[in-house]
Amino acid sequence: MVWDDLYASAFERVRRSIESIERVLLAYNTNIDALKYLRQKDLEDRVEKAGKDEVLRYADKLPKRIDNVPQLLGSILWSIKRGKAAELFVESCSTRFYMRQWGWDELRMGGQVGIMANLLGGVYGVPVIAHVPQLSSLQASLFKDGPIYVPKIENGQLGLVHPKEFNAEEESCIHYIYEFPRGFRVFDLEAPRENRFIGSADDYNPNLYIRPEFREHFDEIASNVELAIISGLQALTKENYLGPLRIVKEHIETLNGKNVPVHLEFAFTPDERVRKAILGLLDNFWSVGLNEVELASIMEVMGEKKLAEKLLLGDPADPIAVTEAMLTLAEKTGVRRVHFHTYGYYLALTDYRGEFVRDALLFAALAAAAKAKLGDVRSIEDVIKAMDVPVTEGAKTVEEILIRKYGMKDGIADVDSYQLTFIPTKIVDKPKSTVGIGDTISSSAFVGEFALR
Incomplete structure (x- = not known):
């Protein structure tokens, strides 16, 4: 199997199909x-x-x-x-x-929502509705042109406008x-x-400030989307998390009621009580995305201390320990998809099967390499410019371990009642920036997967 051939074919499949995604909701954190x-x-x-x-x-x-x-x-x-x-x-x-x-x-x-909005809407042309806590003129100017919308209430009616047309001078x-x-x-x-x-250094995202447009008109907003990605819960603390997470749960339940698959983009959450509370919400999500530090922090609050330690021992992270942790997370929460990304390889554990899972991961890895190589991806055609970035040599060992342990073939294996999907990534030797690469990976893989369905 030649991974470069799989990369090229995956890119073509996603490029042809991604515009079929009608609208994605992104909430809650945007910043500069x-x-x-x-x-x-x-x-x-x-x-x-x-x-x-x-x-x-x-x-x-x-x-x-x-x-x-x-x-x-x-x-x-x-x-x-x-x-x-x-x-x-x-x-x-x-x-x-x-x-x-x-x-x-x-x-x-900045912010997971802002980065994903610019990628999905400004690069891929996928319409998005974004929650922007504070819409200063500087914040609005950083949004790309394209089908990126924020809710605006005029004469009591909900409308959708590009952030640059919101015309409010709020705090940065x-x-x-x-x-x-x-x-x-x-x-x-x-x-x-x-x-x-x-x-x-802002007081809005750490308190998960949710705009009145979202609080008062969320049912209508949710009726206009096909997918949703939730992020920005990581800065909450034991002093302030109860109210915001109550609203988040209501929003997820509303989306579930409308059969909208929801992905949680997890991020390092220092407060253990908040981590436990987020873990308690996972049964409401279709999917969760995280890296080895974040997965280890979740294992800690699940009482899997030894497994958490294993996740942080190697570089790259031990794929068997990662798989065990993903299985533990999926089995105990019921989340249907766990997407793990680390330096050198990605894994996805899904309760459904198909090569489209692998192809979506390959597309995401190519997009991440393009962002690292170019600094800013301006169009979906820029993504293919990362094809000349080599597949990392270090992932060969990871793949061999997975083949021996699970009988993996072409990056896909059956593990218990799940499909485990592996891809080696392309590593840019001297990246222009690392900011937003995780958000690029997770949003591209999640949306790309549903486009390929």
Whole structure:
């Protein structure tokens, strides 16, 4: 089997069919990303000035949220040391001011909803209805042209307009993203792979602010969509999660009542109580997407401590441990699809079967490689420009393990009552950016799968 041939055919199938998707609901988090590309001397100087010993405490163990500058710098070192992404809410005004003074190299669309809206609507031409917590003129300007809509109430009636036509001067929600390349060195730490740390400095997304248009007209909005992707639950805390998650549950139940498949894009959730609450909602979802850090955090609250540890031991993550964790999650929650993405390979565990699952993953991987290679994907034709990116060599070992364990053939195997689907990914050696790649993967795979049905 030649993976490049499968990649090419999967791209053609999805490109021909993706416009059949009529409308996708995206909720709840959108913001502005302020990207800072880290420089060794600058970061080392800042660590020394903030107190190196204090900073290094947090390089070993992440705080639950950021209350001071040493915690911010230590959390950045935590990500560099492991080559893993993390995101924490920045509580203190003085630390927010510090980040603003540190500055940024560029501003981009941020938030899972914003990134997915620009991809699905602005690149693939799939109509989307997006929840945008705060629609400042700057936020609106970051949306691509295309069938991207936000609800607007005029004369008591629900309408749909492009964000640029919403015409409201609301507050900007800014997240500070500290990017580093593979091999980035700071003191005696070296990044094993490229990634980033995110300091969230807005008060709307962490409280899961839901606009009145969505609260009051959700039934009508839900009647106009074919699929839904939910994200942005990760910054909730034990102090504020009950009310928002109650509304989220009502929204999911409304979508289920209209037979709309709903995907949850999971993200690292520091608060254990919130993680348990989100886990309790999973039986309402069709699908969930996560990486090894996020899957390990879910296993922890499910009482699978040893399995959680196994997930974080290897690089790439041990596929047998990943499969066991996916099975545990699916069997205990009833979620029909678990999509796992990590550096080098993706897996999907589904309670249904078909090559379309694999083809959707291949399309998603090609889109992710295109984003890494080009920085910004402007059209669906840009996706094919990643075909010359090589399939990662490291995934061969993963595939061999899955063949021996499950008898996998052409990336597909039967595991208990589920189909397990594997693909090796294409790795861009020097990506222009890693921000939004996970959202590109998950939304492309979920929507691509339904397009191929």
